[in-house]
Amino acid sequence: MRKQILIVGAGFAGMWAALSAARLADKNNGQAIDITVIAPQPELRVRPRFYESHVETLVSPLMPLFDATGVTFLRGTVSDIHTDSRSVSWKDANGESHQHGYDRLILASGSHVNRSFISGVAEHAFDLDQLESAAVLEKHLQSLAKKPESEARNTVVVCGGGFTGIEMAMELPGRLRDILGSNAKTRVVVVERGPQPGSRYSEELRNVVIDASNELGVEWRVNAEVESVDATGVTLKDGQRIASSTVIWTVGVQASDLTAQIDAPRDRQGRLHVDANLQVVGHKEIFATGDVAYAATDDKGNHALMTCQHAILLGKFAGNNAAASLLGVEPSPYRQEMYVTCLDLGAWGAVYTEGWDQQVKLTREEAKKLKVSIVSELIYPPKAERTAAFEMADPYAPFV
Numbered sequence: 001m002r003k004q005i006l007i008v009g010a011g012f013a014g015m016w017a018a019l020s021a022a023r024l025a026d027k028n029n030g031q032a033i034d035i036t037v038i039a040p041q042p043e044l045r046v047r048p049r050f051y052e053s054h055v056e057t058l059v060s061p062l063m064p065l066f067d068a069t070g071v072t073f074l075r076g077t078v079s080d081i082h083t084d085s086r087s088v089s090w091k092d093a094n095g096e097s098h099q100h101g102y103d104r105l106i107l108a109s110g111s112h113v114n115r116s117f118i119s120g121v122a123e124h125a126f127d128l129d130q131l132e133s134a135a136v137l138e139k140h141l142q143s144l145a146k147k148p149e150s151e152a153r154n155t156v157v158v159c160g161g162g163f164t165g166i167e168m169a170m171e172l173p174g175r176l177r178d179i180l181g182s183n184a185k186t187r188v189v190v191v192e193r194g195p196q197p198g199s200r201y202s203e204e205l206r207n208v209v210i211d212a213s214n215e216l217g218v219e220w221r222v223n224a225e226v227e228s229v230d231a232t233g234v235t236l237k238d239g240q241r242i243a244s245s246t247v248i249w250t251v252g253v254q255a256s257d258l259t260a261q262i263d264a265p266r267d268r269q270g271r272l273h274v275d276a277n278l279q280v281v282g283h284k285e286i287f288a289t290g291d292v293a294y295a296a297t298d299d300k301g302n303h304a305l306m307t308c309q310h311a312i313l314l315g316k317f318a319g320n321n322a323a324a325s326l327l328g329v330e331p332s333p334y335r336q337e338m339y340v341t342c343l344d345l346g347a348w349g350a351v352y353t354e355g356w357d358q359q360v361k362l363t364r365e366e367a368k369k370l371k372v373s374i375v376s377e378l379i380y381p382p383k384a385e386r387t388a389a390f391e392m393a394d395p396y397a398p399f400v
């Protein structure tokens with residue numbers, strides 16, 4: 001009887017999990033394992049670039065790659081996980097319901113920004129979390145040019161000064177100039193709960209963020225929290241009001257809701273606790289990977305972040321270990337000691353740091369070149385060529 005590995009999600013983690021499982025099965029004389037991915041689209045959506053324009057182009061097709069590596073793709077959405085019967089319920093693109101059994105389940109259904117907990121955010125704010133919502137934001141920004149000049153039209157408020165908020169904010173002065181003309185008096189305001197711009201980062205990185213903000217004219221409202229958002233702007237908890245037609249929400253990222261269907265410990269963001277082999281605690285037949293996994297990266301207490309840097313490697317280890325557990329092969333414990341960040345800072349350039357203490361190694365144009373090569377080459381899927389794809393899917397293949 002052929003064994004079934006079922007992967008939910010075709011993002012960075014799901015795609016690499018599929019390739020890595022197929023690689024190990026192939027290495028073990030193509031033993032009888034079926035590898036199936038269920039996801040709404042057979043494409044990798046390059047979420048780290050969603051602050052850019054032309055967002056609809058930031059996808060990469062996966063069917064040729066899955067065909068070349070013997071991975072089956074089912075287009076649809078998983079609604080329920082039945083851990084007792086080892087099966088999932090899913091709906092195809094026509095809305096028809098199906099069941100799919102598994103011997104090993106790899107949950108790789110990613111994350112989403114939560115817009116429901118502050119008044120007016122769901123109705124009036126934009127986000128750049130998913131392709132569809134980022135496309136709505138882009139269309140709205142373009143439409144500003146047709147609206148009458150006003151302070152609200154010319155002001156964009158970015159709620160949250162984490163990496164996503166910073167990259168979006170630094171991109172906006174240039175974007176707004178292109179849309180509204182260089183004479184328009186535009187404002188970009190970041191609303192941040194912390195006491196300084198980038199206060200949750202190292203001092204070195206923070207200073208770079210402050211320098212770039214000053215040079216680009218990006219304002220920060222620090223020690224500030226959003227009370228509510230409406231059609232004409234943002235009200236802060238201290239009563240201050242910022243008139244704006246464009247409020248962008250970047251905080252409160254949560255793991256996919258499917259994690260709640262598995263009876264296992266989860267962290268504050270809903271990520272499932274996993275052991276070193278990425279098996280969900282208490283469920284040897286379920287692996288969690290990418291943004292749904294709370295996984296230790298080393299023995300020093302560091303854990304994977306919701307980044308594609310971690311999702312790619314987590315995916316490779318999860319796929320490998322799911323296949324290993326069916327093949328009777330030793331698993332490979334997940335390790336990712338190296339942690340880097342590369343943050344786009346718009347026309348200022350970029351900044352590249354190394355280590356969990358975020359030592360700044362490159363800035364400005366040098367870092368920008370690296371950023372471009374990371375987001376336009378390194379994180380894209382491999383060529384649809386079996387040998388090359390399997391080589392890269394090896395969890396121990398060189399990676400950052």
Ligand SMILES: Cc1cc2nc3c(=O)[nH]c(=O)nc-3n(C[C@H](O)[C@H](O)[C@H](O)COP(=O)(O)OP(=O)(O)OC[C@H]3O[C@@H](n4cnc5c(N)ncnc54)[C@H](O)[C@@H]3O)c2cc1C
Pocket residue numbers: 008009010011012013014038039040041045046047048049050051076077078079108109110111128129130164256258289290291292305306307308309310311342
């Ligand atoms: C604006 C933005 C900027 C970012 N910038 C960076 C950056 O600079 N560097 C960095 O490293 N990371 C960055 N990230 C984070 C990075 O994009 C994520 O960590 C990464 O995408 C996680 O990969 P994943 O495979 O776990 O999830 P995803 O890439 O989100 O993929 C999830 C997959 O699961 C599918 N799915 C979801 N629900 C279901 C379901 N019910 N049934 C079936 N399929 C389902 C989705 O369609 C998708 O295919 C950024 C994210 C955003 C939004």
